[in-house]
Amino acid sequence: MGIKMVYDFDTEIDRMPTSSYKWSWMKQITGLEDLFPLWVADMDFACPPEVVQALKDRVAHPIYGYTGPTDGYHDGLIKWMEKRHDWKRIEKEWVTYTPGVVSGFSLAIQAYSQPGDKVVIQPPVYYPFRNQILANGRQVADNPLKIVDGKYEMDFEDLEAKIDARTKMIILCSPHNPIGRVWKKDELKKLVEICIEKDIIIISDEIHNDLILGDIKHTPTATISKKAMDRTVTLVAVSKTFNLAGMSTANCIIPNKKLRDEFQAAAAKSALHNNLIGIIAQDAAYNHGEPWLEEALEYMRGNLKYFEEFLAEKIPGLVVYPLEGTYLAWVDCTSLAMDDEKLNDFMLKKAKLWLDEGTLFGIEGSKFMRFNLACPRSILVRALNSLEKAVNNL
Secondary structure, eight states: OOOOOOSOSSSSOOOOTTTTTTTTTHHHSSSSOOOEEEEESSSSSSHHHHHHHHHHHHHHHOOOOOOOHHHHHHHHHHHHHHHHHHHHOOGGEEEESOOOOOOOHHHHHHHHHTTEEEEEEEESSOHHHHHHHHHOOOOEEEOOEEEETEEEOHHHHHHHHHOOOEEEOOOSSSSSSTOOOOOOHHHHHHHHHHHHHHOOEEEEEEEETTBSSOOOOOOOOOGEEEEEEETEEEOOOOTTTTTTTGGGOOEEEEEOOOOOHHHHHHHHTTTOOOOOOHHHEEEEEEHHOHHHHHHHHHHHHHHHHHHHHHHHHHHHSSEEOOOOSSSSEEEEEEEGGOOOOHHHHIIIIIOOOOOGGGGGGGGGTEEEEEEEESSHHHHHHHHHHHHHHHHHTT
């Protein structure tokens, strides 16, 4: 490891008693047991002890009534975004609570479009994008990413061709899930230029913004320019960064007052309330969790190195795409010569791996599998050994 480790990421923690989707619900969801669950995007690491202690201290007070944000809730977020992502001078009033990033872009769809309008997405991409667009009665405008020299890129020519009078917004995944790209500033600048020209609102899902495993620095879309800030709704949360997905707390940063008012009007219709425990968790995480995050990133970089080297040596037909951001490896399994149904069946029943199949993210994900690497190294080792054994028995 490149840094001296203080926190423990090696210990395997039993999550079965916690009603965890990943572990406790294994048989209910898959019909199988004894799988290695490397699917849903949460970590198998203990949360920062500073967060755990803050939650214990608050829970010790026996009244859990309606609660507003603490001072540290907003101050921590604002300071964090400046220090980690160079977004200076975020104002407190720009920040609107939402129970999660999915809730956030669902509300944005309602706020900035009408039934029948089009929303652009860039598949293969996080599947709730498509689901929420359709659930809200809007149309999906697919702008598929293209593969150039073994790496995904945005297809700007196709994007310009897809935008018409009914197209109101794009939901951007930045960093991108599942392909693991961290968009470079020049790429974001080009995207913003098109959206300005075509008068398109940008909903920038930046939930993985802190999980940078490669060398490319994350750039918040809104910081590209003043014009970008005026048309961007930025979604961030502590959920992925600090393994707090169960806290149902996220933030929409909306500098443009008109867009903010429209978003808040849509949110008011849903009668959303702050999550008391989530408030405490975010306050503690942003204000005290940075040392834990630095060690977690170092540990996950080690997991990625092990993962890449294992596959290159033992199962070289499986191609791992460059993982720049998120802890989710995107793997091309075409060499196994299976259709998508057989591939998923093979992973579950033969390899004993519970993964997210690529087709969840769109037809562009055919023959791919997504692997969650945010687990103790020992789990990853056993999972890969199980995969190697299954492949050798084909």
